[in-house]
Amino acid sequence: MTQPVAQPLLTPDRTNGQPLLIVENLVKHFPVRGGVFNRVVGHVHAVNGVSFSINRGETIGVVGESGCGKSTLGKCVIRLQPCTSGKILYEGADITSLSHADMMPYRRKMQIIFQDPYSSLNPRLTVNALLREAIKFHHIVPTSEINDYIVHLIETVGLRPDVRSKFPHEFSGGQRQRLGIARALAVKPEFIVADEPVSALDVSIQAQVLNLLMDLKDKFGLTLLFVSHDLKVIEHFCDRVLVMYLGNLVEELRCDKLHDEALHPYTTALLGANPINDPDQRRPLVVLEGDVPSPFNPPIGCAFAGRCPKVMERCRHEMPPLESKDHGQRVACWAVD
Amino acid sequence: MIKRLAKSRGLRRFMRSKIAMAALAVIGLYFAIAILVGVFRVITPADATVRVLPSRYPGFLQTPTLDKRFEVAQWFIDRVETKLNFAERRKTDVRPLLDELALVERTVAELPPERLRQLIDEAWEVSDEAGEGFDLRDDLLDDLDDATRELASHRDPDTDTATLRPVEELRAFIQGKRAEVQASSGEIDSALTRLEAVVLRIQPLPTGWAGMKYTFRTFLGSDYGGSSISINAFYSIKVAFQVGIVTATICVFIGTVLGAAAAFFGGWVDHTVMWLVSTMSSIPYLVLLAVLVYMFRGTYFDTTSNPFLSLVPLYTAFCLTFWVGTCRVIRGEVLKIKELEYVQAATSIGFGRFYILLRHVVPNATHLMFINFSLLVIGAIKSEVILTFLGLGVKGQPSWGRMIANGQQEVINFAFWEIGSATVLMFGLVLVFNIVSDALQDAFDPKHVT
Ligand SMILES: Nc1ncnc2c1ncn2[C@@H]1O[C@H](COP(=O)(O)OP(=O)(O)OP(=O)(O)O)[C@@H](O)[C@H]1O
Numbered sequence: 001m002t003q004p005v006a007q008p009l010l011t012p013d014r015t016n017g018q019p020l021l022i023v024e025n026l027v028k029h030f031p032v033r034g035g036v037f038n039r040v041v042g043h044v045h046a047v048n049g050v051s052f053s054i055n056r057g058e059t060i061g062v063v064g065e066s067g068c069g070k071s072t073l074g075k076c077v078i079r080l081q082p083c084t085s086g087k088i089l090y091e092g093a094d095i096t097s098l099s100h101a102d103m104m105p106y107r108r109k110m111q112i113i114f115q116d117p118y119s120s121l122n123p124r125l126t127v128n129a130l131l132r133e134a135i136k137f138h139h140i141v142p143t144s145e146i147n148d149y150i151v152h153l154i155e156t157v158g159l160r161p162d163v164r165s166k167f168p169h170e171f172s173g174g175q176r177q178r179l180g181i182a183r184a185l186a187v188k189p190e191f192i193v194a195d196e197p198v199s200a201l202d203v204s205i206q207a208q209v210l211n212l213l214m215d216l217k218d219k220f221g222l223t224l225l226f227v228s229h230d231l232k233v234i235e236h237f238c239d240r241v242l243v244m245y246l247g248n249l250v251e252e253l254r255c256d257k258l259h260d261e262a263l264h265p266y267t268t269a270l271l272g273a274n275p276i277n278d279p280d281q282r283r284p285l286v287v288l289e290g291d292v293p294s295p296f297n298p299p300i301g302c303a304f305a306g307r308c309p310k311v312m313e314r315c316r317h318e319m320p321p322l323e324s325k326d327h328g329q330r331v332a333c334w335a336v337d
Numbered sequence: 338m339i340k341r342l343a344k345s346r347g348l349r350r351f352m353r354s355k356i357a358m359a360a361l362a363v364i365g366l367y368f369a370i371a372i373l374v375g376v377f378r379v380i381t382p383a384d385a386t387v388r389v390l391p392s393r394y395p396g397f398l399q400t401p402t403l404d405k406r407f408e409v410a411q412w413f414i415d416r417v418e419t420k421l422n423f424a425e426r427r428k429t430d431v432r433p434l435l436d437e438l439a440l441v442e443r444t445v446a447e448l449p450p451e452r453l454r455q456l457i458d459e460a461w462e463v464s465d466e467a468g469e470g471f472d473l474r475d476d477l478l479d480d481l482d483d484a485t486r487e488l489a490s491h492r493d494p495d496t497d498t499a500t501l502r503p504v505e506e507l508r509a510f511i512q513g514k515r516a517e518v519q520a521s522s523g524e525i526d527s528a529l530t531r532l533e534a535v536v537l538r539i540q541p542l543p544t545g546w547a548g549m550k551y552t553f554r555t556f557l558g559s560d561y562g563g564s565s566i567s568i569n570a571f572y573s574i575k576v577a578f579q580v581g582i583v584t585a586t587i588c589v590f591i592g593t594v595l596g597a598a599a600a601f602f603g604g605w606v607d608h609t610v611m612w613l614v615s616t617m618s619s620i621p622y623l624v625l626l627a628v629l630v631y632m633f634r635g636t637y638f639d640t641t642s643n644p645f646l647s648l649v650p651l652y653t654a655f656c657l658t659f660w661v662g663t664c665r666v667i668r669g670e671v672l673k674i675k676e677l678e679y680v681q682a683a684t685s686i687g688f689g690r691f692y693i694l695l696r697h698v699v700p701n702a703t704h705l706m707f708i709n710f711s712l713l714v715i716g717a718i719k720s721e722v723i724l725t726f727l728g729l730g731v732k733g734q735p736s737w738g739r740m741i742a743n744g745q746q747e748v749i750n751f752a753f754w755e756i757g758s759a760t761v762l763m764f765g766l767v768l769v770f771n772i773v774s775d776a777l778q779d780a781f782d783p784k785h786v787t
Pocket residue numbers: 030031044045046064065066067068069070071072073229295
């Protein structure tokens with residue numbers, strides 16, 4: 001089942017119409033081993049044929065419940081994990097199965113910011129060592145300018161330059177996340193996967209770090225794949241959103257149309273779970289019941305069928321295809337025509 | 338590196354533990370002795386076998402019996418007299434012969450042979466006196482014995498009490514005899530003291546630095562062969578440390594390399610290493626050690642007197658068996674670390690796998706290397722002692738294992754220093770290493786590390 005690759009031009013594209021990144025039908029299965037001989041007894045279907053594209057300078061949100069494969073998608077896209085099948089095109093070049101050496105120029109261009117600020121910094125390296133090794137490895141600046149560059153980076157992420165000789169454990173969660181951002185920025189990347197960069201932080205600090213991220217995005221002209229389970233944050237910061245459910249892309253739409261045009265029952269349910277600021281605005285409240293099915297042995301039909309308020313007989317037997325609508329919206333649901 | 342270590346919270350927590358610091362100081366003391374012995378040759382293996390005293394001389398806290406003192410004094414006089422007689426018959430110079438009698442620093446007095454002869458005659462005289470004293474005391478003891486038995490017969494209904502002396506008289510007699518025995522013991526004691534004074538003139542105790550050395554050699558007495566127990570016990574510290582540290586270093590290295598490689602690369606590397614680990618740990622280790630040591634029988638390492646090379650069979654056996662535990666622990670830790678996000682971040686920068694392994698993964702498992710090192714030192718020392726006790730371990734140099742094996746028979750005669758010093762020193766060393774291992778484990782416990 002191949003899905004049409006949408007190439008919407010929602011934001012002004014600076015690359016003559018060619019998207020920065022195209023992901024085609026990406027599949028990631030994790031083998032599950034068991035039994036006496038440690039044989040593969042099945043697969044976790046973490047990502048199940050996801051296609052999308054990102055234009056240069058765009059920010060795309062990925063939303064979904066815990067375990068739906070958001071992080072896996074992000075990691076596969078920048079080749080931190082090999083994907084089972086599918087294609088990843090960066091600036092038109094296929095990077096899906098490049099060797100370690102051939103991958104090198106793309107490694108510099110694509111970086112990731114992790115969710116957990118505590119495990120994402122090597123506790124044995126000072127801030128200086130941490131940034132220096134990446135800068136040196138990719139020859140970002142001449143050796144004589146490395147120190148100045150590090151100071152510049154640290155200031156850019158809003159920390160004082162005298163933190164250079166400190167170790168990660170001497171920082172707070174928010175400061176660590178800033179360091180994670182500095183590390184990602186150190187190699188002057190074009191594309192950054194931000195894997196729930198603020199969900200481990202205090203609410204007050206979340207806003208600071210998000211604002212920093214958005215400032216940096218504008219300043220350096222970054223393209224972001226912003227993973228979050230919070231639709232409100234995505235709505236605020238992103239241009240488009242990909243809604244995932246159990247490894248499947250169920251809806252893609254523009255963030256500014258989110259409240260008006262969301263079609264998929266799951267998206268509507270997610271919107272219902274977010275409090276609305278405007279008291280006059282009303283929305284039918286949908287409460288989801290039941291659990292997400294297991295990604296190990298996913299159901300045959302629509303994965304959402306067990307919890308969907310609009311479920312039909314057909315949903316249980318046939319997987320709904322992802323169909324294009326107006327404004328580059330795509331949705332996979334039998335109930336939408 | 339030092340700066341980085343000093344900043345590690347685990348290490349700071351470790352240094353705050355007072356008992357661990359005390360234990361570390363004791364280890365330092367042991368280590369200093371081991372270095373003095375091993376590197377500066379303050380004690381050589383020859384020192385450990387040389388005769389410093391007559392056989393089984395009592396040490397510190399053990400008062401020698403009158404008989405032992407008599408025997409020792411006679412031993413000293415007899416040796417010198419034999420040499421004098423021999424030189425007289427052969428008409429040779431007696432001095433070289435007398436030098437053979439030196440008990441290391443304690444040489445025979447630099448006196449003319451005639452003067453020595455004089456002293457020896459004087460000594461025999463006093464010795465005869467003491468001998469008479471002993472005879473007298475033996476008679477008295479016999480009388481005392483008879484009287485005691487007679488007194489006991491009074492209570493026996495089968496004997497005719499008329500033939501016995503009356504109870505009152507016997508009681509008085511025994512009391513009298515006891516006093517006489519005491520007096521005679523006093524006389525023997527004074528005779529022996531004079532005898533010992535003469536012996537000291539024939540073969541005087543060294544003074545000054547040599548005297549201190551000789552005191553150190555003799556303060557725990559001597560074993561069956563007359564060699565110093567203290568020297569043996571202290572030399573064994575070096576052997577234990579050598580075996581412990583060499584084994585622990587090699588095992589931690591092998592265990593870390595194999596464990597880290599197995600976990601990080603997975604696949605067939607992991608399968609092979611884990612197969613080796615489970616094979617090795619399915620064999621009872623003492624049996625394996627014994628077999629490995631036997632395999633070295635008759636090789637160069639078995640016969641050499643080099644104090645390092647002669648231990649190669651032991652190192653080999655230990656290193657082949659002990660890396661397993663470290664390997665398993667490191668593998669588990671690396672499996673955990675390699676999934677952490679900072680390792681993925683390093684991958685996203687584009688670093689090679691070896692660089693990531695060496696810079697980002699292994700340094701975060703160093704605390705386990707320290708803990709395992711400490712535990713392996715204990716394991717190796719204990720196994721060395723056990724194997725030597727069984728006669729399979731250390732050859733050609735002292736070891737606590739040998740001392741314990743030899744000392745077993747001596748304990749019956751209240752000669753506890755041979756077994757005692759070996760046990761106490763080994764106990765101390767194992768204890769402090771245990772304390773340090775525990776403190777390291779506490780300090781680096783991930784439950785505190787956040
Ligand atoms: N290395 C792995 N081996 C096996 N299964 C994995 C692995 N990584 C992820 N999975 C499984 O893949 C599925 C998707 O995981 P993923 O981490 O992508 O979810 P997520 O959407 O990021 O969730 P969260 O919001 O909690 O971060 C989960 O069911 C997870 O158990």
